[in-house]
Amino acid sequence: MPEPQPDTNNDPPYELIYWHVIPGRGEHIRLCFVEAGVPYSDTAFIEGGMDTLHTYISEQNLGDKVNPPPLAPPILKHGDLVISQTPNILLYLGPRLGLAAGQGNDIYKVNALALTALDGFSNEVHNCHHPIAIDLYYEEQKEECLRRVKDWVKHRLPKYLGYFERVLSGTASGEGPWLYGGVLTWADLVFFQTLDGTSYMFRKAVAAAKQSGKYNRVFQHYEAVKARPRIAEYLATEKRQKYSNYGVYRYYEELDVVADE
């Protein structure tokens, strides 16, 4: 793997290709740029941006000489490079934006934490609304959703919160509130965003978890990310799109349940 170089003025611009209207999985990438203070363009806010996006994911797109076609957004274009898959884009950006812990094998530890938050925690939350089919609307699988959500809140939410509490309790997390090596990495931003979305969706269950006192480090971690100056500023702007019932994290009152004893 190449040793990533710091950004210079000669570096090509970073271009994020992602859906408009929803924070979605693109938000993990946005938070990295925001925390690093590095400019990027975003099809969500560009006129014609969705045309660009649809060209990339068209069934006619075979990629180019050096880039395979992407299956789905988010997509990152950086000069001649076009890559997809959220954890992969974060892996590419992390060291370049100063959001990797350090040297050597640290990157694999940060990547594992980010994958656990993204492809475990966040994907399971997403699947709460799509138990039967990704292509069907929530309204077509409402009953199954409720069954799934009740189980998820009871078994899986404590599993993930407990896991990250352990990570934060361990020696490898280092001093301070962060997940690994005593410094803020892209895994911290990913876990923050995942918990933020989950708190929006299952507000009662997350409030109960907070109240229990079992996950104090997790909730301190959440507040520590939220208080980062650039993140705090960004969250207050319109660039931070609201959660809505088109995205990963949705609020349905009937699904906002607490775990039964």
Added chain:
Amino acid sequence: MPEPQPDTNNDPPYELIYWHVIPGRGEHIRLCFVEAGVPYSDTAFIEGGMDTLHTYISEQNLGDKVNPPPLAPPILKHGDLVISQTPNILLYLGPRLGLAAGQGNDIYKVNALALTALDGFSNEVHNCHHPIAIDLYYEEQKEECLRRVKDWVKHRLPKYLGYFERVLSGTASGEGPWLYGGVLTWADLVFFQTLDGTSYMFRKAVAAAKQSGKYNRVFQHYEAVKARPRIAEYLATEKRQKYSNYGVYRYYEELDVVADE
């Protein structure tokens, strides 16, 4: 990121920590070692191996000085390094085992393809048996499974097969049967294993897809991996564990459906 060094006799041994009885997600890692001809140990075949595994994933495990605890297997130990998450382990091993395409940014393209096969295709297949809850048995969610499977076979299977057919048709795949850069990478092994498991599970639907002639490159790719001398030899041994109804890929006759028109 460190430039990975070729293995030498001084390199510490590779230790795979994974469940016994099922091929599961550990199989992706095994195939990399097999193709590379690099020895590794495997808790699936070691007496007391499951004790080792349970120690790693115990809720009492806080990791060590430099490694956060893993959430779940597969886990790779290599000297002092302990990492988890299948795509992350593959990312670490790929260049070290000579299964990465080349230099520079190639690794991010291979990683994206592997993630698409693993965390898209394979996870969706897995979820076909767990629409309501990962913790519930298939027997407790049979009806929902059938609804999900019918939809998956109709909409998602062609989506993934079509996507990889496009990747193989594109210029970036290079000469020969492989997904990227004209050489066999860990993404090829991942996609092979994913399709192999899916073919076991949905034999009618995959046979119909093959018959359709729409995905000829995909099925040629599958045969090309299967015919690699070390892979072919391995698949014929007992080390290649059979699919069973405990794993990612399961066969239930009532779920072996073809897409309705």
